[in-house]
Amino acid sequence: MSEIQKALVVHAEEAERIGLPHGGGFRLLADGRDTGGALGANRLSLGEGAAGARPHFHALSTELFHVLDGVVRFTLDGVTSIVAAGGLVSVPPGTPHSFGAAPGSAAELLVVLTPGVDRFGYFRALGRIQHGLGTFDDLLPASEQDRYDVHFV
Template sequence: MSFLPRGPVVVREAEAEVTGAAPVAVRLLADASATGGALSTQRVTLGPGAEGAVPHYHRGSAELFFVLDGALRVLTGEEVVAAGPGDVLVVPPRTAHAFAAAPDAGADVLVVLAPGVERFGYFRLLAQVADGRATRAELLASQDRFDNYFLHSDVWRADRERCGVSSGRGR
């Protein structure tokens, strides 16, 4: 893996592709192919209570969450952590995690996977599932390709119920 083989990566906000729409929008910033495999990164904007990702894990990448604004709830292993503006949370590989905005606030979050995995196709597929152009079976079949393995978490489900929202669709 060679990191940043062509120099710096610059992504202008106006040029970044956006998938989804309120209450969950994902701005695709830099994929692994653009960073020489160093990382992949997205900016996720969530409406109040919106779920950004259902419980899952990554075999080979750590996932970093940097809260730019709002209030975020993150499942990490067997606990749910609350995070606010300026907070950083790093979830190690093979650790169950999920995230959502707090029920009374939205959240704006920078998400980074390192080392990078080609993820833009994953977010495009999620948008297709949401609007009926792809099926949940297609999403499940993509787990190896995108290093994104779904799982069940009673801890996450209980936290979502305590917050008065249901767990369901996410990235």
């Protein structure tokens, strides 16, 4: 018999914060283990014109971005779109994508990955890298890319 998943409530003050040097950061809301693998969620703040992610794809999961504030530049399979507050982007598995705050704009995003995998370790690693406490090479081994379902193009 499968385990019954309970409802999850995460209060703002309970969410782990991973700061980024441009004044932004991640708020880790739900990992795959928190939702029985249904989804993972985080809130991402990007400073003015800050890069969010280099080109990558997810082999297993769909990634949804809801732009809460500001303007975000998305590149989806080579096509660039500018999405303002209130807009939504859904990226199916296998689609190369990257994103960042548009020039002259900061941005706030709610990011949901479904099905969820345990990715909090990935966000923590990104925070260490951004603060010079690790290198991006730490995330490049195939085992790490498979672990977090983040495959770099």
